[in-house]
Amino acid sequence: MSKIDEDTKEEFAERHPNVTLESVASYAGVDPTTVSRLLNNDPKLQIKEETKRRIFEAIEALNYKPNPLARGLRTAKNEAYCLLIPDFMNPVYTQIIIGAEITASAMDKQLLIGSLNARRDAGYLGKGRIDGMLMAGVASPSLTAELNTDKVPWLLLNRRLPGAKRYVILDDENAAMLAVNYLIQLGHTKIAHISGPPSADTAYRRKKGYLEAMSTDGLSVSQEYIVPADYTYVGGASAMRMLLANAKRPTAVFVANVASAIGAIWAASNAGVAIPAEMSIIAIHDLPLASYIVPSLSTIRMPLIELGQRGVELLASYPAEAKIEEIVQGPIELVIRSSTAAPPESSKS
C-alpha cells in the first residue's frame, strides 16, 4: 500500500471518528441508502457487481458494524430475546439455556440471560432492548402484567401460571410414571416420593404421575410417603431423614429432581443405609452429574435442551396475542444406573 493511501486513510479516519453507514458510503462513493439496502438485502435494489464489491471493500477496510441501537430505534426490532431464570445454581436451567442459545444463535438473534436473583427491575431490561422474554421456572402475575403493558411478548418455559396461556412444558407426569413403574417392576411396593415445592407446577405434575402410577398398580400411598422438598440438596437430605424415621420405611424413593436426590443419597449414606441394596433411588432429569456421583444415579432423561430450543422458536414465530400451550414431544427415557435394584429379600411381601 502506497504512502498516499495510508495518508488518505488516516485523514479519512479523522473525519469519521465513528464508523457509520455514512462513512462506508462516502468511502465507497455511493449513497448511504444504497449501503443500507445492500446490507438489508432489499430485493428492489439493483446494483452493479462492481459497486457491490466496492461497498464490501469499504465495510472491510473500515471494520464497519451496524449500530444495533440506531437500527433498533428505527425498526422497533432488536434481534434479541431475554431468558430469565430463577438462579444460576440449578443445572436444570443450564440445560435449558444451552438449548435456547443454540436456536437463538441459529436464528442470528442475541440471547440475553439473566437471573431474577439479584435483579431488582426485570421490566427495564424488557422494555425496548428485547423482542421477547422467555421465563423458565420464574414468573409472577405482576411480571407478566408488566410485560403486557410494555408490549413485550413472553413465554413461560417448563412452568405454567394460572391464567397464563403461553407456555411450553415437558411431560412431567409421564416421566414420573415411567420412573415409578420401573420401581414397581423391580418388585418394590413401598415407594415414597420426595417432591418439589408445592408452589412449582413441575412438582405438582410429577407428584400426579407418581400417584397415578401407584394407584394404577393398586399400591397404597400413605400421606407420610410424600415428603415435600424444594429441589435443593438440603431439602432432599432432610426429606430423606424423615423417610428413614418412618416406622414403615420405604424400599424405594422417587425423587422429583437430581439435586434433591443427591441430598437424599448423602443423608441415607450418612445414616448407614446402603443404596441400592437397602433402598433404591431414582430422579427426574438426566444431568451429566448423575453419572458421576456414588452410586451413580438412575434417572429419567427429559428433553431439556429441546425445551430451550422450542421456547425460542415459539417466541419468535407467534404474535404476542397468540395462545401457546405446548408439551415438547422430545424423548423421555429411563436411564438405569447403580442407584436402583430389587428390594431386599426381607422386605418382600
Added chain:
Amino acid sequence: MSKIDEDTKEEFAERHPNVTLESVASYAGVDPTTVSRLLNNDPKLQIKEETKRRIFEAIEALNYKPNPLARGLRTAKNEAYCLLIPDFMNPVYTQIIIGAEITASAMDKQLLIGSLNARRDAGYLGKGRIDGMLMAGVASPSLTAELNTDKVPWLLLNRRLPGAKRYVILDDENAAMLAVNYLIQLGHTKIAHISGPPSADTAYRRKKGYLEAMSTDGLSVSQEYIVPADYTYVGGASAMRMLLANAKRPTAVFVANVASAIGAIWAASNAGVAIPAEMSIIAIHDLPLASYIVPSLSTIRMPLIELGQRGVELLASYPAEAKIEEIVQGPIELVIRSSTAAPPESSKS
C-alpha cells in the same frame, strides 16, 4: 374517575400509541426538555414542586419508561455490561455470575450473560449494546483485538492472557499450597496432582503452588504424579485411573477443581479404593455440591463471588486504556470434610 376523564384518557392514548417523553410532557403540560432534565437529575433544573408532582403523576398514569435505545444512541452509554463465559455447565462460573449480578444490580446496570458455546459472533453483542465486556475463563487475542477496535472496554476474569494487561484473578497459587500443605501435615508424602488443561492460566498457577509446596517440604514429585485433566468429570475420572495404575500409588491427590475431583472419586470408588482410608482427595473451589457428594469433599474455598463483584466494579470505574492487574484479596480457606485423612499405616515411611 369521571366518565370524561376516561374518555380523555382513551383519546390521549390514541394520539400516543407509544408512550414517549413527549407524551409525558404533553400530559403534564410541560416541555419534553423539562421532563428529561427532571429524570436525569439535571442540577441546573429549577422546577416548582407542583410541576414536579404533575410530571411524576403523568409518568405513573402513562406507565412511561425511557426508551433505552434512544437514550443509548444519544449518549453513547448503555448502562449495561456483558459477561461472557465458556459454557453454563461449570458451577465455578455460576458463582462468578452471582457476584457480578449483585454488583451490577447495585449499580443499576444491566448485566447480559452469554456463553461462547453457541455464539458465533460475540463481537456484535459487544458493539453498541454494552459499555464493557467481562470475560471469565474465555478470551482469545482475536476477541480482545475485536473489542479494542470496537472501543469496548474489556476485562479478563480469573484468567490472564499473554500481553493482556487487564485482568482480575484469584490467588490460585496460595490456594494450591494451602491444600498441599494440609495433606503434608496429615502425614502424606506421596501426593499426586490432577491438574487442569495446560491452556488454562488457573491450571498453571495451581500446579505451580503444588510444586512449590512439595519442594518446600523436600518432597519429590515424579512426572507421573502430575496428570493433566480438563476440569471435567470425565477428565478427572481417567486421570484417577492413571494414578491408580501407577506402581507407586499416591496416598493423596490434590485435584485442580471440583468437577475433576468428583470424577476422580467416582473412578476410585469403582476401582474399590476407599476414600479417605486408602486415598485422600482435596480440590480447589468450595462449591455447594462439595458438601453433598459421598464422601463429602474437602476443599479450598475461593472468593469466587467476590471475583465477580470486583470484576464489575473495576470495569465500571477504569477507562478502557487503563492497566488493571489485580488479585482479589478475599478469604481463601481450608474446608475440611470427609475426603481427607492420614495416610494408611502400611504406606507410612
Added chain:
DNA sequence: CTGAAAGCGCTTACAG
C-alpha cells in the same frame, strides 16, 4: 430560568 433545535445512526416511503 425556559424552550426550540440539532443530532445520535439508522431505515424506508417518496419524489424525481
Added chain:
DNA sequence: CTGAAAGCGCTTACAG
C-alpha cells in the same frame, strides 16, 4: 433505478 428527506425517542448545548 437513485437519492433526499423524514423520523424513531431521546439529550443537551445554545439562544432567547
